[in-house]
Amino acid sequence: MAANFHAFVLAGTGSGCGKTTVTLGLLSLLKKRGLRVQPCKVGPDYLDTGWHTAVCGTASRNLDSFMLPVPTLNALFREQMQQADIAVIEGVMGLYDGYGTDPNYCSTAAMAKQLGCPVILLVDGKAVSTSIAATVMGFQHFDPTLNIAGVIVNRVNSETHYQLLKVAIERYCDVPVLGYVPRMEGVALPERHLGLVTARESVINQQPWQEFAATLEQTVDIDALLAFSQLTNLPAGEWPALPAADAGAGLTLAIADDEAFNFYYPDNITLLARTGLNIVRFSPLHDTCLPDCQMIWLGGGYPELHAAALARNVSMLNQLRAAHQRGVAIYAECGGLMYLGSSLEDSHGDTWLMADIIPGHSKMGKRLTRFGYCEAQAAQQTLLAAAGEVLRGHEFHYSDFTPETPAVMNCRKVRDGKTLQAWSGGWQVGNTFASYLHVHFAQRPQMLNHWLAAARSAL
Incomplete structure (x- = not known):
C-alpha cells in the first residue's frame, strides 16, 4: 500500500534527552516543506501532544498500548495516516522503557515494531566522543529485531565535534548518522510540577521554532530521514464494536x-x-x-x-x-x-x-x-x-x-x-x-x- 506513506519514531536513550524539543523542530521543518504532518506520542501524555498540536497545527494523537488493544490502536493509526504524508511519533522515556521490566510491553520499541515504523535514535553528544558509539551499539544489540534506521546527536558543540561523533558511530555501529542538533537559545519548553506547562497556557511563540527548524534544515539530512521513513505497509487494524451512528442524536x-x-x-x-x-x-x-x-x-x-x-x-x-x-x-x-x-x-x-x-x-x-x-x-x-x-x-x-x-x-x-x-x-x-x-x-x-x-x- 503505501509508497506514499512515511512515518518514524523519534526515540531517546532516556527521559530528558531532548525528544520533545527535537520533535517540535522536526514537525515545524516538515510542515514548512509543505507536508501534511501527523504528530503522535507514545503513551498517555497530554502535555507533549499539546505542544505538538500548537507547533504543527494538527491534533497530536496518543498511541497507548496499555489502554488500547493492538487491533484498535492500529486502526486508529491507519485512519490518521489517510490524511497525512508523514507521521512523526515521539517516544516515551528511553527506547526500551515500558511498563515493568519487559521491553516489549508499553515501550517505544514495542510501539515501533507494532506499527512497522523505523526508529531514529536521539543520543546526547554533550561531553563525549568515541564513547557515544558504545551507547548506540548497546541500543542496537539489546534488540536486534528492532529497526534503528538512523541516529541524530543532540547538544553538539560544533561541526568538528559532530564529525568526530558521526565517524565513531558509523564506524563501530554501521548505522547512518542523519545529523545533529546544536545548542540554541529560546527553544526550551517551560516546566512546573506536573512536567511541561501546557501549550494552552503559554501561547507559543512560533518564531524561535521556525528559527530552530531552519537550523535543523542545515544540520539534519531531512531527505535521508524521509527516505528511511517510507513505509511499505500500514499495520493491520480493526475497530471494536462502535456505538450506533445515531446513538447520540438529539443530545x-x-x-x-x-x-x-x-x-x-x-x-x-x-x-x-x-x-x-x-x-x-x-x-x-x-x-x-x-x-x-x-x-x-x-x-x-x-x-x-x-x-x-x-x-x-x-x-x-x-x-x-x-x-x-x-x-x-x-x-x-x-x-x-x-x-x-x-x-x-x-x-x-x-x-x-x-x-x-x-x-x-x-x-x-x-x-x-x-x-x-x-x-x-x-x-x-x-x-x-x-x-x-x-x-x-x-x-x-x-x-x-x-x-x-x-x-x-x-x-x-x-x-x-x-x-x-x-x-x-x-x-x-x-x-x-x-x-x-x-x-x-x-x-x-x-x-x-x-x-x-x-x-x-x-x-
Missing part, C-alpha cells in the same frame, strides 16, 4: 475547555462525535452560563492554579449544581473531580469552595500522590461502566481527594504480574461520575453507550 455534550481544563484525547472527542452528538465547549473560568446540554465533560488540567477564579465564578458553580440536580450526565476526570468536590486547598494552603457535587475535599501535595497505569473495576453501575467491567487508564496527580461518600471502583496497579497497590476510587452521585482515572474510550467504545443512556434517562 448535546458540553466540554469544559479553558486554561484550567484542557486534557482530552482527540480520539475520544472524535468517537463521541461519531454518535451524532452535538458537541459544544464552555469555560468554567470565564463563562457565567452553562450551555443547554444533557451531558457535561470536565477533563483534567490545572484547576489548582485557577482555584480562586473558579471559586469566584459562582454563577457557573450554581449552574453546574442545578444541572446535576436535574440529572444531566456529568463525567469528570482528575482536575474535573477536584472542581466537582466540596473544596480545594491549593499549594499555598488557601482553601476554595468548589461545586460540592461530589462531597469531599482536594488538597495539593508536594509530590506525586499516585501516577502511572492502573485498572479500575466497577463495583456497581457507573456512568461509564456496568458492575464488574474494568477500565484501563492512568493517574498522574499531586492532589489527594478525601471523599465523604463511598467509592464505586476497585483500583489496582499491577506490574510484572504483581499487584503493587490497591485502592478504592471513583465516585458516583446521582447521574454524575468523577475519578482521578484518565481513560481512552477506544479501549471499549461501548462505554459511551452507558453515558448516552444515562443522559437519555434524565430527559
Whole structure:
C-alpha cells in the first residue's frame, strides 16, 4: 500500500534527552516543506501532544498500548495516516522503557515494531566522543529485531565535534548518522510540577521554532530521514464494536475547555462525535452560563492554579449544581473531580469552595500522590461502566481527594504480574461520575453507550 506513506519514531536513550524539543523542530521543518504532518506520542501524555498540536497545527494523537488493544490502536493509526504524508511519533522515556521490566510491553520499541515504523535514535553528544558509539551499539544489540534506521546527536558543540561523533558511530555501529542538533537559545519548553506547562497556557511563540527548524534544515539530512521513513505497509487494524451512528442524536455534550481544563484525547472527542452528538465547549473560568446540554465533560488540567477564579465564578458553580440536580450526565476526570468536590486547598494552603457535587475535599501535595497505569473495576453501575467491567487508564496527580461518600471502583496497579497497590476510587452521585482515572474510550467504545443512556434517562 503505501509508497506514499512515511512515518518514524523519534526515540531517546532516556527521559530528558531532548525528544520533545527535537520533535517540535522536526514537525515545524516538515510542515514548512509543505507536508501534511501527523504528530503522535507514545503513551498517555497530554502535555507533549499539546505542544505538538500548537507547533504543527494538527491534533497530536496518543498511541497507548496499555489502554488500547493492538487491533484498535492500529486502526486508529491507519485512519490518521489517510490524511497525512508523514507521521512523526515521539517516544516515551528511553527506547526500551515500558511498563515493568519487559521491553516489549508499553515501550517505544514495542510501539515501533507494532506499527512497522523505523526508529531514529536521539543520543546526547554533550561531553563525549568515541564513547557515544558504545551507547548506540548497546541500543542496537539489546534488540536486534528492532529497526534503528538512523541516529541524530543532540547538544553538539560544533561541526568538528559532530564529525568526530558521526565517524565513531558509523564506524563501530554501521548505522547512518542523519545529523545533529546544536545548542540554541529560546527553544526550551517551560516546566512546573506536573512536567511541561501546557501549550494552552503559554501561547507559543512560533518564531524561535521556525528559527530552530531552519537550523535543523542545515544540520539534519531531512531527505535521508524521509527516505528511511517510507513505509511499505500500514499495520493491520480493526475497530471494536462502535456505538450506533445515531446513538447520540438529539443530545448535546458540553466540554469544559479553558486554561484550567484542557486534557482530552482527540480520539475520544472524535468517537463521541461519531454518535451524532452535538458537541459544544464552555469555560468554567470565564463563562457565567452553562450551555443547554444533557451531558457535561470536565477533563483534567490545572484547576489548582485557577482555584480562586473558579471559586469566584459562582454563577457557573450554581449552574453546574442545578444541572446535576436535574440529572444531566456529568463525567469528570482528575482536575474535573477536584472542581466537582466540596473544596480545594491549593499549594499555598488557601482553601476554595468548589461545586460540592461530589462531597469531599482536594488538597495539593508536594509530590506525586499516585501516577502511572492502573485498572479500575466497577463495583456497581457507573456512568461509564456496568458492575464488574474494568477500565484501563492512568493517574498522574499531586492532589489527594478525601471523599465523604463511598467509592464505586476497585483500583489496582499491577506490574510484572504483581499487584503493587490497591485502592478504592471513583465516585458516583446521582447521574454524575468523577475519578482521578484518565481513560481512552477506544479501549471499549461501548462505554459511551452507558453515558448516552444515562443522559437519555434524565430527559
